[in-house]
Amino acid sequence: MACSTMKLGAFDVFWLPGGTFRLDGGTMFGPVPKVLWSKKYSVAADNTIEMCNDPLFIVAPDRKILIDTGLGVKLTQKQNAIFQVGPQWSIPAALSELGYSCADVTDVVLTHCDFDHAGGLEMVDAAGENIPVFGNAQYWVQKDEWEDVQNPDIRAEATYLPENFVFTKGCEGLKLVAGRMEICPGVTVVHTGGHTRGHQMVEISSDGEVAVHLGDLFPTTAHVNPLWVMAYDNFPLEVIQKKRELFAQYSRQKAWFTLYHDPLVGACRLDDQCRIIEKKLR
Numbered sequence: 451m452a453c454s455t456m457k458l459g460a461f462d463v464f465w466l467p468g469g470t471f472r473l474d475g476g477t478m479f480g481p482v483p484k485v486l487w488s489k490k491y492s493v494a495a496d497n498t499i500e501m502c503n504d505p506l507f508i509v510a511p512d513r514k515i516l517i518d519t520g521l522g523v524k525l526t527q528k529q530n531a532i533f534q535v536g537p538q539w540s541i542p543a544a545l546s547e548l549g550y551s552c553a554d555v556t557d558v559v560l561t562h563c564d565f566d567h568a569g570g571l572e573m574v575d576a577a578g579e580n581i582p583v584f585g586n587a588q589y590w591v592q593k594d595e596w597e598d599v600q601n602p603d604i605r606a607e608a609t610y611l612p613e614n615f616v617f618t619k620g621c622e623g624l625k626l627v628a629g630r631m632e633i634c635p636g637v638t639v640v641h642t643g644g645h646t647r648g649h650q651m652v653e654i655s656s657d658g659e660v661a662v663h664l665g666d667l668f669p670t671t672a673h674v675n676p677l678w679v680m681a682y683d684n685f686p687l688e689v690i691q692k693k694r695e696l697f698a699q700y701s702r703q704k705a706w707f708t709l710y711h712d713p714l715v716g717a718c719r720l721d722d723q724c725r726i727i728e729k730k731l732r
């Protein structure tokens with residue numbers, strides 16, 4: 451499989467195949483009427499839309515950083531059927547095609563801990579034990595997010611699946627961030643809230659070039675209108691406010707906005723009116 455790729459200063463950025471699934475289009479566009487969103491996103495007869503779950507892999511001079519981990523391979527047959535899981539998660543194979551292995555990954559940033567972002571963190575070995583997929587990595591999560599993983603509310607229980615965090619809980623590499631932290635030169639995680647209480651974004655900059663990964667604040671290019679939020683957003687007013695702020699700030703810097711769930715577009719640039727002016731196709 452060929453991975454999409456982008457050069458950002460001294461960094462190479464790749465999109466890795468984290469599996470595809472289908473969700474109800476209504477849930478992905480929350481308050482937006484179907485007559486509007488269906489013009490922007492292709493929808494099947496059962497009202498589902500296709501989305502990928504593709505982590506970014508950043509090759510920096512002395513770090514190999516993964517942003518989120520895809521669906522993984524622990525979903526049950528029933529879950530695979532419900533979500534119509536398509537081309538399977540194949541991150542180890544994709545890394546090896548690029549000349550790396552899972553053991554080379556130095557850092558895993560979790561924008562948040564929903565199953566479609568954290569599912570690839572762990573797998574189950576032959577003895578039935580959960581083992582880390584990226585065994586040498588440090589894991590960067592916001593402190594608030596991690597608290598909610600330990601004590602999910604009734605809605606989060608369906609998506610902070612305990613089987614994704616068996617090993618990671620209490621492991622030495624787990625690094626909890628409160629707010630903002632530069633995890634290596636040019637890569638900074640920043641708390642945003644909005645989608646979940648402890649959701650974070652990642653700013654990537656090298657040699658004057660900037661990209662920003664807004665995670666589920668900006669899941670697909672169809673969500674470029676700040677008012678187009680998801681029914682899955684826990685704090686939609688915060689999402690709207692953050693999108694307005696961050697779109698303005700980063701469009702001034704001519705940054706690339708990288709995308710996790712958009713099957714067609716890997717990254718885009720915006721003007722100061724939140725219009726897409728340039729796209730990098732998958």
Ligand SMILES: [Zn+2]
Pocket residue numbers: 564566567666711
């Ligand atoms: Zn998501």
